[in-house]
Amino acid sequence: MPSLGPDMEAGTLVEWLVKPGDWVKRGDVVAVVETQKGAIEIEIFQAGQVEQILVNLHSKVPVGTPLARIRAEGGGALGTPAAAPSIPLSVPPLVAPPSLPLVAPRAASGVRASPAARRLAEERGIHLSTVTGSGPAGAIIYADVERVGETGAPSEKKRALWLDLAAMRTAIATAMARSKREIPHYYLQHQVDVTACEQWLSQKNATLPPDRRLLIAALAIKAVALATRRFPAFNGFYRDNKYEPAPTVHVGVAIAIRGGGLAAPALHDADQLSVDDLMSRMRDLVQRTRSGRIRSSEISDPTITVSNLGERGVETLYGIIYPPQVAIVGFGKTMVRPWVIDGAIGPRPVVDITLSGDHRVSDGHAGALFLAEIGKLLQEPEKL
């Protein structure tokens, strides 16, 4: 049972996606674990054949408990203990736990229920339409289905809801308090004319069906990812009193969740993806995050975070670094401003880009060059 947050002590195994005899490869989703905070898909970190399932469905086990036994590829020794998804126990705290209950996926019937609740209902032959949901927006969560057939305990319902919301807020508080306590932040701000981005996007999107259209956020993430190549002091982890630059760029994408949640799961290898691929991965990531299906690696992997306010809200955002990362880049709402172009004033779409940097690792000088690089990259969107 992997640790998926600083305050996680145990998790409930709610779904096995593999059975003994199945072959698995690194990155396969093998199980779903439900914690107080939500359902998380557990990926495997080694290739091999599933030999034995060690934890039964609906068992709640402490962090560190082996979940399954995997025979290594190539027919290595049997009984290698515990190839439970070997996620390090020092996974960084969640800014926000993946939020199963806040937005649960919808059934064909229109009933809203979490994946775990849905499966339990199937197993027990319970019609979801007969279950009262206690999650936000009336979503049905695991405990609701479990409760069907039991008598009494109406107060349980309220408690489950309260626990979920409190756990989410606690996780945010834990990570952010640690950040404010340990990380000496500095902040920089840069105004960037995004006319080129808007023109390029509108031309490109005019030729595309809606499911392939791009948002400016995809350009922003790609520009940040590329800029870190020249400025490695903003992409990595500060751990045990030293900075380790990351060899890969996994951009944590801050995603707001309806009802007041926030998560920043990783968009893997963002610097390597074409803008089109990045966009479709981002759509998938947002959709899964909002429906409570984040993968374990997406929680632990981000090497830098990007927070984008989008088309609404306000013009500037000052981010708080998500430890053990060392930088967060914020994009405000695009504002049409008076701008000087070739000596004359004209209206231009302008975005405030901010950097919150870690002074233990970098200084404002390097931070300024990093932000300027992002702005420069956004002037040539076709090259992103």
Place this chain on the structure above:
Amino acid sequence: MSYIDIRKVLQEELNNIAPEVDIAGIDPAANLREVMDIDSMDFLNFITAIHHRLGIDIPEIDYPKLATLDGAVAYLGTKLESSKM
């Protein structure tokens, strides 16, 4: 072609995005993105869903015409009519 209740389709898709909002209680002349707290990604998913369900092309330049429920019903109604001819 069978009659399509555009308003109902729109309400269903909006409900998918914001299940906690009482769609029936929304002022049809209000800005949907403001009153329902719909971000760029949600809105793109909304357009995508409408495109798939009604088979209507909705260019990005027309997005402002779908800002309100009434506006969207009128815009899509016209598009649907002209696509039949």
